[in-house]
Ligand SMILES: NC(=O)NCCC(=O)O
């Protein structure tokens with residue numbers, strides 16, 4: 001088997017920065033050290049050699065709001081690799097009433113085209129004995145250990161507290177992790193109707209219908225339900241201080257909860273919805289909506305303080321034509337934005353270059369933390385001997401201005417249009433294969449493999465041990481008096 005050596009670079013991991021070469025053979029890292037010699041070499045002079053990004057939140061070719069998201073596993077993972085991301089985790093989404101296993105086989109079919117490795121989360125969109133039973137197969141046979149619950153999208157995907165508690169309890173029993181889209185869907189539905197009745201039907205009303213309070217309330221509720229059910233909880237797209245505050249407070253009390261801000265919420269704000277061009281505003285409609293500077297500062301602070309752990313995209317891209325389904329009624333605008341290609345360069349530019357994050361924190365929040373949470377570390381998220389050679393050779397001097405005209409995503413606009421980023425991949429490697437070569441796309445459709453993830457992480461073990469130790473105990477009494485009646 002031939003060997004490749006990445007030469008003259010500086011390795012940056014979540015905890016170390018040092019100069020060394022990296023040897024790759026058969027898709028894995030086989031040596032790290034000075035002066036390595038291989039059959040081929042990649043020059044990393046002036047670059048950082050980092051674990052490829054892992055985006056734990058994508059929706060590729062997902063049926064949603066009467067249409068399908070426009071990036072599929074081919075274009076989506078091509079966009080990912082182009083921006084230095086080497087693994088995505090997508091959501092297998094059963095229609096209410098549909099078998100979980102049937103939904104997974106639909107996702108299996110779509111994902112055969114992936115250019116990089118991937119895994120799935122399972123969405124719980126309804127509850128019943130069948131779901132309860134199938135969850136075991138999902139975890140044990142399919143290696144899918146994370147279960148997402150939508151607290152919003154009333155009448156479609158939303159589950160109620162009763163269903164969440166039942167499902168969370170089952171997730172805990174199986175050694176999995178519960179996830180939530182935390183917004184109070186009942187309140188959102190009422191606000192939407194009120195706004196429409198008042199004639200507020202433009203895309204800006206989407207943001208009015210989803211204030212930070214609906215997110216904060218739902219986040220806190222999900223955390224308390226998960227703690228009572230004894231399962232670790234991952235909050236997707238944490239967008240505001242109210243939600244961050246609930247996560248921070250719970251973590252300080254020893255509860256097992258993680259928060260995931262998106263690159264969009266960190267760098268784009270609510271003024272986008274006030275844009276005079278309907279299309280501009282509608283293209284940025286997503287849930288939760290973009291917030292103001294106070295919320296953005298809270299998210300950035302959470303990443304550096306460690307109260308928020310992961311930066312994702314929630315990549316769910318719709319074309320302008322699809323967004324126009326909602327002309328005259330903002331509730332019909334398909335919710336979602338793109339970001340797969342831009343997450344890493346945007347976070348580097350607005351995070352590392354501004355001093356909000358160290359390079360090591362950048363690696364932690366784009367790759368290593370989520371690899372650990374999802375129990376796929378150190379196969380993924382690491383520069384270590386034995387790890388998959390999912391690597392990005394990051395050139396801090398390379399820059400570009402983001403434009404839909406030269407992006408990989410299939411849609412006709414980019415929410416970051418016009419932003420200049422400095423810090424881009426010189427090479428992106430997926431299991432040792434060079435997929436991005438100094439801007440040239442060399443991806444290989446179908447190269448991506450499904451990554452199974454074992455249940456019962458160290459966090460699951462610790463939580464279940466603690467819950468068992470502190471569970472209610474019957475008081476054994478010797479002399480119980482006769483009943484008084
Ligand atoms: N976030 C969003 O608006 N669309 C994708 C589906 C979801 O994650 O809620």
Ligand SMILES: [Zn+2]
Nearest residue numbers: 181236237287
């Ligand atoms: Zn969501």
Ligand SMILES: [Zn+2]
Nearest residue numbers: 057059314316
């Ligand atoms: Zn999502």
